Amino acid sequence: MEQSSNYYLYLDECGDQNLANFDPSFPIFTLCGVIVSEEKLHELERQINDLKQRIWNSTHIILHSRDIRKCQNGFEKLFDLSVKEDFYVSVNQILGQDMYVIICCGILKELYIRQYGKMNDVYGLSLSFIMERTIFYLDDLKDNNIFLTTIIERRGKKEDKALFDYYNRILDTGTYWVKSERIKKYFKRFEMKWKKENIVGLQIADLIAYPMTRHILNNEGVNYAYDVIKGNIYQKDGKLYGLKVFPLK
Template structure:
Protein backbone atom coordinates (compact mmCIF):
# COMPACT_ATOMS: atom_id res chain seq x y z
CA UNK A 1 0.00 0.00 0.00
CA UNK A 2 1.51 3.33 -1.04
CA UNK A 3 1.23 6.53 0.97
CA UNK A 4 -0.87 8.16 -1.70
CA UNK A 5 -4.36 8.83 -0.45
CA UNK A 6 -7.18 9.23 -2.93
CA UNK A 7 -10.24 11.22 -1.97
CA UNK A 8 -13.73 10.16 -3.05
CA UNK A 9 -17.10 11.84 -2.70
CA UNK A 10 -20.45 10.10 -2.43
CA UNK A 11 -23.21 12.62 -3.19
CA UNK A 12 -26.61 11.39 -2.03
CA UNK A 13 -30.08 12.57 -2.96
CA UNK A 14 -33.54 11.08 -2.63
CA UNK A 15 -36.65 10.53 -4.70
CA UNK A 16 -40.01 9.89 -3.10
CA UNK A 17 -41.02 10.21 0.53
CA UNK A 18 -39.36 8.09 3.23
CA UNK A 19 -42.45 8.18 5.51
CA UNK A 20 -44.42 4.97 5.97
CA UNK A 21 -47.65 6.47 7.29
CA UNK A 22 -49.19 7.41 3.96
CA UNK A 23 -48.60 5.54 0.71
CA UNK A 24 -48.79 7.36 -2.61
CA UNK A 25 -50.11 4.71 -5.00
CA UNK A 26 -48.53 6.47 -8.00
CA UNK A 27 -45.08 6.60 -6.34
CA UNK A 28 -44.88 3.71 -3.85
CA UNK A 29 -41.08 3.68 -3.46
CA UNK A 30 -38.48 5.62 -1.56
CA UNK A 31 -35.15 5.79 -3.36
CA UNK A 32 -31.77 7.04 -2.20
CA UNK A 33 -29.34 7.66 -5.02
CA UNK A 34 -25.59 7.97 -4.53
CA UNK A 35 -23.11 9.28 -7.06
CA UNK A 36 -19.60 8.06 -6.26
CA UNK A 37 -16.69 9.89 -7.87
CA UNK A 38 -13.07 10.74 -7.18
CA UNK A 39 -12.10 14.26 -6.19
CA UNK A 40 -10.34 14.92 -9.52
CA UNK A 41 -13.25 13.59 -11.59
CA UNK A 42 -15.64 15.73 -9.56
CA UNK A 43 -13.74 18.86 -10.59
CA UNK A 44 -14.62 18.05 -14.23
CA UNK A 45 -18.27 17.29 -13.39
CA UNK A 46 -18.63 20.54 -11.44
CA UNK A 47 -17.08 22.60 -14.25
CA UNK A 48 -19.24 20.97 -16.92
CA UNK A 49 -22.43 21.69 -14.98
CA UNK A 50 -21.35 25.29 -14.28
CA UNK A 51 -20.69 25.73 -17.99
CA UNK A 52 -24.26 24.57 -18.78
CA UNK A 53 -25.67 26.99 -16.18
CA UNK A 54 -23.65 29.85 -17.70
CA UNK A 55 -24.80 28.99 -21.22
CA UNK A 56 -28.51 28.97 -20.37
CA UNK A 57 -28.81 31.44 -17.48
CA UNK A 58 -25.63 33.52 -17.69
CA UNK A 59 -24.67 32.57 -14.12
CA UNK A 60 -23.86 29.49 -12.08
CA UNK A 61 -26.23 30.37 -9.20
CA UNK A 62 -29.00 28.19 -10.61
CA UNK A 63 -29.95 25.02 -8.76
CA UNK A 64 -30.80 22.12 -11.06
CA UNK A 65 -33.80 20.37 -9.59
CA UNK A 66 -35.33 17.39 -11.35
CA UNK A 67 -38.95 18.26 -10.60
CA UNK A 68 -38.63 21.94 -11.62
CA UNK A 69 -36.91 20.91 -14.86
CA UNK A 70 -39.61 18.33 -15.72
CA UNK A 71 -42.40 20.82 -15.00
CA UNK A 72 -40.54 23.83 -16.55
CA UNK A 73 -41.00 25.77 -13.29
CA UNK A 74 -39.01 28.61 -11.66
CA UNK A 75 -35.81 29.32 -13.65
CA UNK A 76 -36.67 26.43 -15.95
CA UNK A 77 -39.60 28.22 -17.58
CA UNK A 78 -37.05 28.99 -20.33
CA UNK A 79 -37.40 25.31 -21.29
CA UNK A 80 -40.88 26.01 -22.67
CA UNK A 81 -38.80 27.09 -25.67
CA UNK A 82 -38.49 23.67 -27.30
CA UNK A 83 -35.27 24.46 -29.13
CA UNK A 84 -33.62 25.57 -25.88
CA UNK A 85 -35.04 22.54 -24.11
CA UNK A 86 -33.52 20.18 -26.69
CA UNK A 87 -30.13 21.91 -26.33
CA UNK A 88 -30.31 21.78 -22.54
CA UNK A 89 -31.14 18.06 -22.47
CA UNK A 90 -28.44 17.30 -25.00
CA UNK A 91 -25.83 18.93 -22.79
CA UNK A 92 -27.04 17.54 -19.48
CA UNK A 93 -27.30 14.03 -21.01
CA UNK A 94 -23.71 14.38 -22.20
CA UNK A 95 -22.60 15.06 -18.60
CA UNK A 96 -24.64 12.07 -17.35
CA UNK A 97 -23.26 9.73 -20.02
CA UNK A 98 -19.63 10.86 -20.30
CA UNK A 99 -18.57 11.92 -16.79
CA UNK A 100 -16.63 9.51 -14.60
CA UNK A 101 -18.72 8.33 -11.66
CA UNK A 102 -20.65 5.31 -10.44
CA UNK A 103 -24.27 5.12 -9.36
CA UNK A 104 -25.17 3.33 -6.13
CA UNK A 105 -28.91 3.43 -5.47
CA UNK A 106 -31.19 1.80 -2.98
CA UNK A 107 -34.97 1.61 -3.35
CA UNK A 108 -37.42 0.62 -0.65
CA UNK A 109 -40.69 -0.81 -1.94
CA UNK A 110 -42.87 0.72 0.76
CA UNK A 111 -45.95 -1.53 0.37
CA UNK A 112 -43.84 -4.70 0.64
CA UNK A 113 -41.80 -3.18 3.45
CA UNK A 114 -44.89 -2.34 5.53
CA UNK A 115 -46.30 -5.83 4.90
CA UNK A 116 -43.08 -7.44 6.13
CA UNK A 117 -41.94 -5.12 8.90
CA UNK A 118 -44.94 -2.94 9.77
CA UNK A 119 -45.20 0.85 9.75
CA UNK A 120 -43.31 1.41 12.99
CA UNK A 121 -40.08 -0.30 12.03
CA UNK A 122 -36.68 1.23 11.32
CA UNK A 123 -36.24 4.42 9.36
CA UNK A 124 -36.17 3.46 5.67
CA UNK A 125 -33.81 6.39 4.98
CA UNK A 126 -31.19 4.92 7.33
CA UNK A 127 -31.70 1.45 5.88
CA UNK A 128 -31.23 2.69 2.31
CA UNK A 129 -28.14 4.66 3.37
CA UNK A 130 -26.57 1.55 4.94
CA UNK A 131 -27.05 -0.35 1.66
CA UNK A 132 -25.39 2.45 -0.34
CA UNK A 133 -22.44 2.76 2.04
CA UNK A 134 -21.82 -1.00 1.82
CA UNK A 135 -21.75 -0.89 -1.94
CA UNK A 136 -19.53 2.19 -1.97
CA UNK A 137 -16.96 0.26 0.08
CA UNK A 138 -17.15 -2.73 -2.30
CA UNK A 139 -16.72 -0.37 -5.24
CA UNK A 140 -13.67 1.31 -3.67
CA UNK A 141 -12.15 -2.11 -2.95
CA UNK A 142 -11.53 -2.32 -6.70
CA UNK A 143 -9.11 0.64 -6.52
CA UNK A 144 -5.78 -0.98 -5.62
CA UNK A 145 -2.50 0.36 -4.28
CA UNK A 146 -3.73 3.57 -2.65
CA UNK A 147 -5.35 4.43 0.64
CA UNK A 148 -8.84 5.88 0.16
CA UNK A 149 -10.85 8.52 1.98
CA UNK A 150 -14.60 8.69 1.50
CA UNK A 151 -16.77 11.69 2.28
CA UNK A 152 -20.54 11.38 2.05
CA UNK A 153 -22.30 14.60 1.12
CA UNK A 154 -26.03 14.89 1.86
CA UNK A 155 -28.40 17.81 1.63
CA UNK A 156 -29.67 19.14 4.95
CA UNK A 157 -33.26 18.10 5.61
CA UNK A 158 -34.00 19.69 8.97
CA UNK A 159 -32.32 19.83 12.39
CA UNK A 160 -34.18 16.84 13.82
CA UNK A 161 -33.71 14.62 10.73
CA UNK A 162 -30.04 15.57 10.35
CA UNK A 163 -29.34 14.85 14.03
CA UNK A 164 -31.05 11.45 13.75
CA UNK A 165 -29.06 10.61 10.61
CA UNK A 166 -25.80 11.76 12.20
CA UNK A 167 -26.49 9.44 15.16
CA UNK A 168 -27.26 6.54 12.79
CA UNK A 169 -24.05 7.28 10.93
CA UNK A 170 -21.98 7.25 14.14
CA UNK A 171 -23.53 3.88 15.07
CA UNK A 172 -22.64 2.54 11.61
CA UNK A 173 -19.03 3.64 12.01
CA UNK A 174 -18.86 2.08 15.46
CA UNK A 175 -20.52 -1.24 14.52
CA UNK A 176 -20.24 -1.61 10.75
CA UNK A 177 -23.07 -2.98 8.60
CA UNK A 178 -24.20 -6.55 7.94
CA UNK A 179 -21.49 -6.95 5.29
CA UNK A 180 -18.85 -4.31 6.06
CA UNK A 181 -16.95 -4.26 9.34
CA UNK A 182 -16.41 -1.11 11.42
CA UNK A 183 -12.67 -1.42 10.69
CA UNK A 184 -13.25 -1.16 6.94
CA UNK A 185 -15.41 1.94 7.40
CA UNK A 186 -12.73 3.53 9.59
CA UNK A 187 -10.04 2.56 7.08
CA UNK A 188 -11.55 4.88 4.46
CA UNK A 189 -11.90 7.63 7.13
CA UNK A 190 -15.61 7.71 6.35
CA UNK A 191 -17.21 11.03 7.19
CA UNK A 192 -20.57 12.66 6.51
CA UNK A 193 -21.16 16.31 5.64
CA UNK A 194 -24.54 18.04 5.52
CA UNK A 195 -24.84 20.81 2.94
CA UNK A 196 -27.50 23.46 2.58
CA UNK A 197 -29.38 23.56 -0.76
CA UNK A 198 -28.31 27.23 -1.06
CA UNK A 199 -24.68 26.11 -1.19
CA UNK A 200 -25.41 25.03 -4.76
CA UNK A 201 -23.44 21.75 -4.77
CA UNK A 202 -23.38 20.41 -8.35
CA UNK A 203 -22.69 16.85 -7.17
CA UNK A 204 -25.94 16.82 -5.18
CA UNK A 205 -27.81 18.27 -8.16
CA UNK A 206 -26.51 15.54 -10.47
CA UNK A 207 -27.54 12.90 -7.89
CA UNK A 208 -31.02 14.50 -7.88
CA UNK A 209 -31.28 14.36 -11.70
CA UNK A 210 -30.26 10.69 -11.68
CA UNK A 211 -32.54 9.62 -8.82
CA UNK A 212 -35.93 10.22 -10.46
CA UNK A 213 -35.47 8.05 -13.61
CA UNK A 214 -34.16 5.21 -11.42
CA UNK A 215 -37.18 5.47 -9.11
CA UNK A 216 -39.48 5.41 -12.16
CA UNK A 217 -37.64 2.32 -13.42
CA UNK A 218 -38.12 0.57 -10.06
CA UNK A 219 -41.85 1.38 -10.10
CA UNK A 220 -42.42 0.36 -13.75
CA UNK A 221 -39.43 -1.61 -15.08
CA UNK A 222 -41.20 -2.49 -18.36
CA UNK A 223 -42.16 1.07 -19.26
CA UNK A 224 -40.08 3.06 -21.78
CA UNK A 225 -37.61 5.18 -19.79
CA UNK A 226 -35.02 6.83 -22.08
CA UNK A 227 -33.51 8.81 -19.17
CA UNK A 228 -32.83 5.55 -17.30
CA UNK A 229 -31.32 3.96 -20.42
CA UNK A 230 -28.78 6.80 -20.59
CA UNK A 231 -27.59 6.40 -17.01
CA UNK A 232 -27.90 2.60 -16.67
CA UNK A 233 -24.27 1.96 -17.79
CA UNK A 234 -23.12 4.05 -14.79
CA UNK A 235 -24.81 1.75 -12.26
CA UNK A 236 -22.11 -0.20 -10.42
CA UNK A 237 -21.75 -3.73 -11.81
CA UNK A 238 -20.02 -6.65 -10.15
CA UNK A 239 -19.52 -9.99 -11.94
CA UNK A 240 -21.94 -8.80 -14.64
CA UNK A 241 -24.69 -8.17 -12.08
CA UNK A 242 -26.29 -4.78 -11.50
CA UNK A 243 -24.90 -4.47 -7.99
CA UNK A 244 -25.40 -0.73 -7.63
CA UNK A 245 -29.19 -0.89 -7.50
CA UNK A 246 -30.60 -2.59 -4.42
CA UNK A 247 -34.37 -3.02 -4.24
CA UNK A 248 -35.67 -3.98 -0.80
CA UNK A 249 -37.38 -6.05 0.44
Protein backbone atom coordinates in the same frame (compact mmCIF):
# COMPACT_ATOMS: atom_id res chain seq x y z
CA MET B 1 3.51 10.21 3.77
CA GLU B 2 1.58 9.00 0.73
CA GLN B 3 -1.10 11.39 -0.50
CA SER B 4 -4.73 10.32 -0.14
CA SER B 5 -6.99 9.66 -3.11
CA ASN B 6 -10.05 11.84 -2.48
CA TYR B 7 -13.48 10.47 -3.39
CA TYR B 8 -16.94 11.83 -2.73
CA LEU B 9 -20.28 10.12 -2.12
CA TYR B 10 -23.22 12.43 -2.81
CA LEU B 11 -26.63 11.28 -1.58
CA ASP B 12 -30.11 12.36 -2.64
CA GLU B 13 -33.53 10.86 -1.99
CA CYS B 14 -36.69 10.49 -4.03
CA GLY B 15 -40.01 9.97 -2.29
CA ASP B 16 -40.45 10.20 1.47
CA GLN B 17 -39.74 7.91 4.40
CA ASN B 18 -43.35 7.77 5.58
CA LEU B 19 -44.70 4.23 5.86
CA ALA B 20 -47.84 5.03 7.82
CA ASN B 21 -49.49 7.18 5.15
CA PHE B 22 -48.09 7.31 1.62
CA ASP B 23 -49.24 8.00 -1.92
CA PRO B 24 -50.26 4.64 -3.46
CA SER B 25 -49.31 6.00 -6.90
CA PHE B 26 -45.72 6.50 -5.70
CA PRO B 27 -45.15 3.68 -3.17
CA ILE B 28 -41.37 3.95 -2.92
CA PHE B 29 -38.49 5.55 -1.07
CA THR B 30 -35.24 5.78 -3.00
CA LEU B 31 -31.81 6.81 -1.76
CA CYS B 32 -29.37 7.43 -4.58
CA GLY B 33 -25.61 7.71 -4.21
CA VAL B 34 -23.10 9.09 -6.70
CA ILE B 35 -19.42 8.25 -6.17
CA VAL B 36 -16.85 10.39 -7.96
CA SER B 37 -13.11 10.98 -7.68
CA GLU B 38 -11.86 14.49 -6.97
CA GLU B 39 -10.31 14.78 -10.42
CA LYS B 40 -13.47 13.78 -12.26
CA LEU B 41 -15.60 15.90 -9.95
CA HIS B 42 -13.73 19.01 -11.06
CA GLU B 43 -14.42 18.15 -14.71
CA LEU B 44 -18.12 17.50 -14.04
CA GLU B 45 -18.37 20.81 -12.20
CA ARG B 46 -16.79 22.60 -15.15
CA GLN B 47 -19.18 20.99 -17.63
CA ILE B 48 -22.30 21.65 -15.55
CA ASN B 49 -21.30 25.28 -14.96
CA ASP B 50 -20.56 25.77 -18.66
CA LEU B 51 -24.09 24.51 -19.41
CA LYS B 52 -25.66 26.84 -16.84
CA GLN B 53 -23.67 29.78 -18.15
CA ARG B 54 -24.68 29.12 -21.74
CA ILE B 55 -28.42 28.84 -21.05
CA TRP B 56 -28.91 31.16 -18.05
CA ASN B 57 -25.85 33.43 -18.35
CA SER B 58 -25.13 32.47 -14.75
CA THR B 59 -23.83 29.51 -12.77
CA HIS B 60 -26.06 30.31 -9.78
CA ILE B 61 -29.16 28.39 -10.87
CA ILE B 62 -29.46 25.11 -8.99
CA LEU B 63 -30.49 22.05 -10.99
CA HIS B 64 -33.49 20.34 -9.40
CA SER B 65 -35.23 17.48 -11.16
CA ARG B 66 -38.80 18.37 -10.17
CA ASP B 67 -38.44 22.05 -11.13
CA ILE B 68 -36.86 21.07 -14.45
CA ARG B 69 -39.73 18.70 -15.29
CA LYS B 70 -42.32 21.36 -14.41
CA CYS B 71 -40.38 24.30 -15.94
CA GLN B 72 -40.73 26.31 -12.73
CA ASN B 73 -38.62 28.14 -10.14
CA GLY B 74 -36.11 29.51 -12.62
CA PHE B 75 -36.55 26.86 -15.31
CA GLU B 76 -39.31 28.68 -17.22
CA LYS B 77 -36.87 29.04 -20.10
CA LEU B 78 -37.45 25.38 -20.82
CA PHE B 79 -40.93 26.19 -22.10
CA ASP B 80 -39.01 27.27 -25.21
CA LEU B 81 -38.67 23.91 -27.00
CA SER B 82 -35.38 24.79 -28.67
CA VAL B 83 -33.85 25.75 -25.31
CA LYS B 84 -35.33 22.63 -23.73
CA GLU B 85 -33.80 20.41 -26.41
CA ASP B 86 -30.41 22.09 -26.00
CA PHE B 87 -30.59 21.65 -22.23
CA TYR B 88 -31.58 17.97 -22.28
CA VAL B 89 -29.07 17.03 -24.98
CA SER B 90 -26.31 18.71 -22.98
CA VAL B 91 -27.33 17.16 -19.65
CA ASN B 92 -27.53 13.72 -21.25
CA GLN B 93 -24.06 14.15 -22.74
CA ILE B 94 -22.65 15.06 -19.33
CA LEU B 95 -24.43 12.34 -17.36
CA GLY B 96 -23.76 9.71 -20.02
CA GLN B 97 -20.00 9.92 -19.48
CA ASP B 98 -18.08 7.29 -17.54
CA MET B 99 -17.05 9.75 -14.82
CA TYR B 100 -19.00 8.61 -11.77
CA VAL B 101 -20.60 5.50 -10.27
CA ILE B 102 -24.20 5.07 -9.14
CA ILE B 103 -25.22 3.08 -6.07
CA CYS B 104 -28.95 3.25 -5.40
CA CYS B 105 -31.44 1.60 -3.04
CA GLY B 106 -35.20 1.58 -3.58
CA ILE B 107 -37.57 0.49 -0.79
CA LEU B 108 -40.93 -0.77 -2.10
CA LYS B 109 -43.25 0.39 0.66
CA GLU B 110 -46.21 -1.96 0.17
CA LEU B 111 -44.05 -5.09 0.12
CA TYR B 112 -41.91 -3.77 2.96
CA ILE B 113 -44.91 -3.10 5.21
CA ARG B 114 -46.30 -6.57 4.53
CA GLN B 115 -43.06 -8.20 5.63
CA TYR B 116 -41.67 -5.84 8.27
CA GLY B 117 -44.49 -3.53 9.42
CA LYS B 118 -44.66 0.24 9.55
CA MET B 119 -42.31 1.00 12.44
CA ASN B 120 -39.00 0.30 10.77
CA ASP B 121 -36.50 2.82 9.49
CA VAL B 122 -36.27 2.87 5.69
CA TYR B 123 -33.68 5.66 5.51
CA GLY B 124 -31.22 3.92 7.82
CA LEU B 125 -31.73 0.65 5.96
CA SER B 126 -31.16 2.32 2.58
CA LEU B 127 -28.06 4.08 3.84
CA SER B 128 -26.61 0.81 5.14
CA PHE B 129 -27.13 -0.83 1.73
CA ILE B 130 -25.42 2.08 -0.04
CA MET B 131 -22.51 2.26 2.37
CA GLU B 132 -21.72 -1.45 2.13
CA ARG B 133 -21.85 -1.41 -1.68
CA THR B 134 -19.68 1.68 -1.69
CA ILE B 135 -17.14 -0.37 0.26
CA PHE B 136 -17.30 -3.13 -2.36
CA TYR B 137 -16.68 -0.58 -5.14
CA LEU B 138 -13.79 1.13 -3.34
CA ASP B 139 -12.23 -2.27 -2.58
CA ASP B 140 -12.26 -2.94 -6.32
CA LEU B 141 -10.09 0.15 -6.89
CA LYS B 142 -7.27 -1.50 -4.89
CA ASP B 143 -6.11 1.83 -3.46
CA ASN B 144 -5.17 1.77 0.23
CA ASN B 145 -5.19 5.57 0.58
CA ILE B 146 -8.78 6.46 -0.31
CA PHE B 147 -10.34 9.27 1.74
CA LEU B 148 -14.11 9.32 1.24
CA THR B 149 -16.31 12.30 2.05
CA THR B 150 -20.06 11.70 2.25
CA ILE B 151 -22.20 14.74 1.40
CA ILE B 152 -25.96 15.13 1.82
CA GLU B 153 -28.35 18.06 1.57
CA ARG B 154 -29.51 19.67 4.80
CA ARG B 155 -33.22 19.32 5.57
CA GLY B 156 -33.67 20.81 9.04
CA LYS B 157 -32.23 20.46 12.54
CA LYS B 158 -34.24 17.38 13.52
CA GLU B 159 -33.82 15.62 10.16
CA ASP B 160 -30.10 16.42 10.01
CA LYS B 161 -29.50 14.96 13.46
CA ALA B 162 -31.36 11.79 12.47
CA LEU B 163 -29.24 11.43 9.31
CA PHE B 164 -26.01 11.95 11.23
CA ASP B 165 -27.13 9.38 13.82
CA TYR B 166 -27.88 6.85 11.04
CA TYR B 167 -24.40 7.37 9.61
CA ASN B 168 -22.60 7.07 12.96
CA ARG B 169 -24.59 4.01 13.93
CA ILE B 170 -23.51 2.21 10.75
CA LEU B 171 -19.90 3.29 11.32
CA ASP B 172 -20.01 1.88 14.85
CA THR B 173 -21.89 -1.37 14.23
CA GLY B 174 -21.16 -2.19 10.58
CA THR B 175 -23.65 -4.10 8.43
CA TYR B 176 -24.39 -7.79 7.96
CA TRP B 177 -21.74 -8.02 5.23
CA VAL B 178 -19.21 -5.35 6.28
CA LYS B 179 -17.60 -4.92 9.68
CA SER B 180 -17.23 -1.52 11.32
CA GLU B 181 -13.45 -1.42 10.88
CA ARG B 182 -13.77 -1.95 7.14
CA ILE B 183 -16.29 0.89 6.83
CA LYS B 184 -14.12 3.25 8.88
CA LYS B 185 -11.19 2.52 6.58
CA TYR B 186 -12.91 4.55 3.83
CA PHE B 187 -15.67 6.68 5.36
CA LYS B 188 -13.70 9.56 6.83
CA ARG B 189 -15.88 12.68 6.64
CA PHE B 190 -19.60 13.47 6.71
CA GLU B 191 -20.84 16.87 5.51
CA MET B 192 -24.27 18.47 5.24
CA LYS B 193 -24.81 21.25 2.72
CA TRP B 194 -27.69 23.64 2.09
CA LYS B 195 -29.28 23.57 -1.37
CA LYS B 196 -28.35 27.25 -1.77
CA GLU B 197 -24.66 26.30 -1.57
CA ASN B 198 -25.01 25.09 -5.17
CA ILE B 199 -23.11 21.80 -4.80
CA VAL B 200 -22.82 20.25 -8.27
CA GLY B 201 -22.38 16.70 -6.94
CA LEU B 202 -25.69 16.92 -5.06
CA GLN B 203 -27.39 18.26 -8.18
CA ILE B 204 -26.11 15.31 -10.21
CA ALA B 205 -27.43 12.92 -7.54
CA ASP B 206 -30.80 14.71 -7.71
CA LEU B 207 -30.97 14.40 -11.52
CA ILE B 208 -30.19 10.69 -11.29
CA ALA B 209 -32.51 9.76 -8.39
CA TYR B 210 -35.78 10.30 -10.28
CA PRO B 211 -35.07 8.14 -13.37
CA MET B 212 -33.62 5.45 -11.11
CA THR B 213 -36.83 5.50 -9.08
CA ARG B 214 -39.03 5.32 -12.17
CA HIS B 215 -37.00 2.33 -13.39
CA ILE B 216 -37.49 0.51 -10.09
CA LEU B 217 -41.24 1.11 -10.21
CA ASN B 218 -41.54 0.05 -13.86
CA ASN B 219 -38.48 -1.43 -15.50
CA GLU B 220 -40.33 -2.08 -18.75
CA GLY B 221 -41.57 1.48 -19.31
CA VAL B 222 -39.94 4.07 -21.57
CA ASN B 223 -37.27 5.84 -19.52
CA TYR B 224 -34.76 7.67 -21.71
CA ALA B 225 -33.04 9.31 -18.74
CA TYR B 226 -32.37 5.89 -17.21
CA ASP B 227 -30.98 4.65 -20.53
CA VAL B 228 -28.46 7.51 -20.41
CA ILE B 229 -27.17 6.73 -16.90
CA LYS B 230 -27.56 2.94 -16.58
CA GLY B 231 -23.99 2.29 -17.75
CA ASN B 232 -22.72 4.05 -14.64
CA ILE B 233 -24.52 1.77 -12.17
CA TYR B 234 -21.92 -0.20 -10.21
CA GLN B 235 -21.43 -3.72 -11.52
CA LYS B 236 -19.41 -6.51 -9.94
CA ASP B 237 -18.83 -9.97 -11.39
CA GLY B 238 -21.42 -9.28 -14.05
CA LYS B 239 -24.09 -8.40 -11.50
CA LEU B 240 -25.77 -5.04 -10.93
CA TYR B 241 -24.52 -4.40 -7.39
CA GLY B 242 -25.33 -0.70 -7.61
CA LEU B 243 -29.11 -1.16 -7.74
CA LYS B 244 -30.64 -2.63 -4.60
CA VAL B 245 -34.41 -3.13 -4.58
CA PHE B 246 -35.88 -4.20 -1.24
CA PRO B 247 -37.84 -6.30 -0.67
CA LEU B 248 -37.57 -8.13 -3.96
CA LYS B 249 -40.79 -8.20 -6.00
